[in-house]
Amino acid sequence: MGIIGRLAGTGVVAGVLVALIAFSTVGVAGIGARNSANWFEGIPGDLRTPPVAQRSVILAADGSKLATFYYENRLDVPLNKVAPIMRKAILAIEDSRFYEHGGLDFKATVRALASNLAAGEVTQGGSGITQQYIKNLLVETADNDAERREARAETPSRKLRELRYAVAIEKQLTKDQILERYLNIAYFGSGAYGIEAASRHYFGKPAAQLSLADAALLAGIVRYPYAYDPTVNPGLATQRRNTVLDRMRELGWIPAATASAAQRAPLNLHIKSTPNGCVESSAPFFCDYVEREILDDPAFGATVKQRQKLLQGGGLTIRTTLDPRMQQAAQHAVDHYVPPKNSSHKAAAEALVEPGTGEIKAMAVDRKLGPAEQRGKTWVNFAADSDHGTSIGMQAGSTFKIFTLAAALDQGMPFGHRLEAPDHYTPTGFRDCDGRSVSSNESLGNAADGEGGRSFSLVTGTWHSVNTFFLKLEKQVGLCDTVKMAEKLGMRRADGSALQQYPSFTLGFNTVSPVRLAAAYAAFAARGEYCKPIVLKKITDTAGHELKIPSAGCHQAIDKGVADAVNHVLEGVLTKGTAAGMGIGRPAAGKTGTVDGFSSAWFAGYTPDLASAVWVGDPRGGYRHPLRDVCLGGRCFGEVFGADIPAPIWRQTMLGALEDVPEHDFHSPPSDYYSEGSGEDRVHVPDVLGLSPSEAAGRLSAAGFDVSFGPRVDSDTYAKGTVARTSPGAGASVEPGETITIYVSKGAKKGPKPPVVPPPGGPSFPPVPTPPGGTPAGRTPDGL
Template identity: 65%
Template sequence: MKTGDTLVRLRDLATVAFIAGLLTAFLVLPYALMGGLSVRAANRGFQSLPADLITPALPQGSVILAADGTKLATFYYENRVEVSIGQVAPIMRRAIVAIEDSRFYEHGALDVKGTIRAVIANVRAGGVIQGGSTLSQQYVKNALAEMADSPAERRSALEPTAGRKLRELRYAVGLEKKLTKDQILERYLNIAYFGDGAYGIEAAARHYFGVHAAALTLAQAATLAGIVRSPQTYNPHLHPKRGRERRDLVLNRMLELKVITPPESAAARSQPVHLRITKTPNGCVNSSAPFFCDYVQRDILGNPVFGKTLRQRRALLQRGGLQIHTTLEPKMQKAAQHAVDRHVPPKNSSGKAAAEVLIRPGTGEITAMGIDRKLGDSSKRGMMWVNLAADSDHGSSLGMQAGSTFKVFTLAEALRQDMPFGQKLFAPKEFLPTGFRDCAGHRVGDTTALGNAGDGEGGKDFSLMTGTWHSVNTFFLELERKVGLCETYKMATRLGMRKATGGKLQQYPSFTLGFNTVSPVRLAAAYAAFGARGKYCSPIAITGIGSPRGPVKVPSAGCHQAIDTDVADAVNHVLGGVLTKGTAKGNEIGRPAAGKTGTVDNFSSAWFAGYTPDMASAVWVGDPRGGYKHPLRDVCLGEGCFGQVYGADVPAPIWRDTMTEALQGVPEHGFTAPGGGFFRKGSGEEEDDKDKDKDKDKDKKHDAEKGDGKTDRDDDGLGPEFDWLFPP
């Protein structure tokens, strides 16, 4: 601090008691007379006011960042980015001081000359026409307004009353005792409103001119300095003529004070006001990954970890200046988005939609979330607010029936019970769902027989391998009865499955056929656990949060060993054949992979869930308006027209194209071979090989992955009379 500044402050402090009464009288005279407040009372009020202002942390926007640091979105209550005084161009500092408080570095909290000049002008006018506030007082006024918890408190902080002026002056005196002039100026520049939604000098520089505050020129600085007196009146974007006149007034004042030279002033005045308006998007609509962004937003707004109330959590997001680091990988997001848009175009004539989620095994990290829609008004074609990939608490979706992708949990339970690959079970043409009990011990079932799909695969034995490859319904119903409905349910829940609405999965014999409504993100996480050799991790989108006050704790994925490694290895071995010999044949990706198709009753939707040791994905295709009213029948999508859509027709190719692009450059890893005990009754493949040699023409005709719309090796095969098993 300079010696001159110190002497000025000492003088102010020494005489403040003496001049408080006099200057307070002048300062508040117009207000006091109007409000019936005596000068003596005003002076007593001044002396009794607290001098220390607890300055607020200014509202700063938060930013959501992808895993590589690129910006996905910003959220703000006020568009503001705080900067230090050193990050503001010196000419900008001089311009604001020149027009708002030219004696700022000479006076203390109170500018005696300025105040008397304003009082005289106000008395002559019979009202308040001129302010005598210093930059310190202006900062105090803005700070008190920022601290307001309600509109009423904000109005009170800004209304022209004697009480407010006294409070501002008292706080300004305390402020000048604690901070240097540059510190006060820094705070003022960060809190001031520059119109057009720009709070603080950095946001204003970016908004009006597309530059940082440190790079402002003389003409730009004068333009911005002229706005703060009346942001609406002097906004050059809204009022170009007034904005330029105000800018020239600032330049004249700077010339008068010899802050700039005549040539500098003339050069700046000769320039038109060149604006380069740069809007700062607020929210997820314009994000490159809008539904993932919305997932992150809901993650914060819905989790008590980030605040006890919704209001607190919203304030943290919009005002907390957070840097939210996420799991999204742009390369994988692009791969998923390209695939869903290519196979199910956003504005397809049938109104169908697709959603895909990618999760890294062993971490729970959501690396991509692609939906063939834009985030926005659902009444407009190609747009919607509902996140079809997420649970209801992260996107309002009620979930979709999972179809045959749920058969994997029955398979996993059978392998957990040490059933070998070659174990044979008879799959009848029709299955009577009796002999089932839920986890409460209650009998559940029906006397109506359930059948296979129209390919006539029933009436013979299947092994664990062949029954899974061909997705035979009656085989899995028999397998579920053998291992237990409750045990199958427990296997699914161990792997994170729950209804998309957050409730528990319902337990009926058709559990294995996937009547429960779930989300792609949950299904992808479950399949990722197989890729991670049984290690389950809850889906996560946030890896860390930084704030001006330090790191914010974020929930972990809670990774744990949900099933034994040997069981996961065996599941991987079986599901690997689905891509090479089963319903998804033809969708291989050139590296070890496994997966399962799923076609829901009446073709109301179709799925594919697949994975490698490095990445897992779940794809859903259906109709957001309701699959039973708008089934996947007689539709034309990106890759062709279909009489009916199976899991292998559209979802599996989406998965294939996504994984092929997303895993480029990622080292290839294979699955661990299953233990020898699972082969004690053979490989389980022999009977299937014999059938293929015997019935090549039949298999070719009925192979579901061909998408010919004639048969369904993966359809659940239930007519409308069985809709009770698949409640909408």
């Protein structure tokens, strides 16, 4: 057996190897072989074997995959989940005596040393599986580029360190454990790290299902991954695969005929790339929200770098709140009404939040995730706040009126509480929560959703979204109380700052995000229980340990009765108000929002089971590019109100999202709110037809109506100068204070009378009395 066979033990061989390496490279003399061996065999104090970086996966609520994050595309598997033939193939070509030798394969190492000594440099490797594992481990656990370069350097000192670590690791782990770790750490080219990722990438199947030919191909790649990558050099990869098969045959591990058959087989690649990040996710903006949730929360690491390392290398399984069916419904709706590449450059975003949990069930933007320079793409998540998507938010418009309504109801105002709403209103006498005057001399009107010039109740003022009504109501309630109500329900500006306090607060000048507005509306659906919007349900690491995740912090923010009363009022918006006709066939409530100058439009609505907020506008700037004279989704609009596009998006979304969700009803509001009537009390229009205009106007005014006169009309029934008709007509049930239009008769329409047409069968005459003994009066004897 020569000198190797006569060496008494590992320690002596180690001493000889150390001496040879030292002598051949650095000329160090005087190191005793025995002392060298003792040093060599001692377990190094700096030896670490931490888990290597593994890819993390984000899952929807049903377990379907949304995205994968990784530095290296790696997915660890136990050895028993690797096909036995794969284990044989890698051992055959890399270390056939792996289960026979210790940490060092002396034959291979001395052979390599002899070659290196003759050349005066490292020219040949003798690394076994254990040494290769150590080399890869040192690279993977390096903290900086300098350590990574050192771990890869082709120097005897690096080789010596590997040999020493290899001896130590064999004392700590079994052969199977070392082989398992090696297979999970090795690089197989084309971005695939570890045998499981490689098997799925090249063949679209797990490592447990690899065939002989598949296994030989993968085993051959490891030596030079870039040269033998079958996606780049299929010819070289095939040759290398066949070399592995020949080696397996030489060792007697497979029959010659089997090896020959496998060598004739095609590569049979089924390349399946693993996207890294959110760009190709089925819910890209929700995925982006999840990513930012982890990267921005110190709970997942003290620094951004640590959090990034956890997400991309921690092998996390991140289970989220997303409902794929609801996500699909929302995405289809926003894309249908505001196509991603529309010529108007308009955009839409929607967020769905579950009442009582705060779980974000869907998040849709009518864009792809990507650079805005490419049409139909954006990196900005219009559905989220700036800390979850870089958006600074959009003015909320009349969707904010709900907070003034809630504050009024919280103070005990009944549904029938009425205010005169002028056509224009100058907001004076307002103070913010610090007691400072924030009045304005600017006259505000009803140019958007509503109308003015008469009185409205809490109910009808909300249904018609009357700006001046809500400005007067806000003054009566108090600006500060209105702001505090919004804050109780989680509202803040999208840039993270506090809500600004001015009289137009109720008209929604603050810039907010759909997800935060949806969460606030969800609180009304949950009878006053507010929950912070959340996307994370559970996170586990590679060992199955759960990580602490943010809580929704659900709590009773406002009285249940107040919430029930708000719901009662907002149900009417979908049946009798600005969004009439947008019902979904089950109990639902909502509020339109049209921002000043038509710079954007909103709709926020909910059922007891789901809340949603929809925004439509122009990312380039709503005031410079308003929603005027635009064509979207097959329809053209002179001006876009909240009911025109946002409400239909909401309706289509909810119909799809709630298709399999049982129907639930809202709770009835407390009876105290009816102390002044229902708020929607209607009166009948008096019958004034045939009266003089002044008399008719007097009767209508006495009944509480405003009166206007329309153009005179023809009438065959009512004399000239009298009332021919009214609008609304006599007997109609209308709201108090509504305007009744009087139309005065011009008399019968002038012109020739229509000719008399004889009936079929000739003229007919009425019976004429016949005098006694004579011909009927007025007729000749022949009857003509």
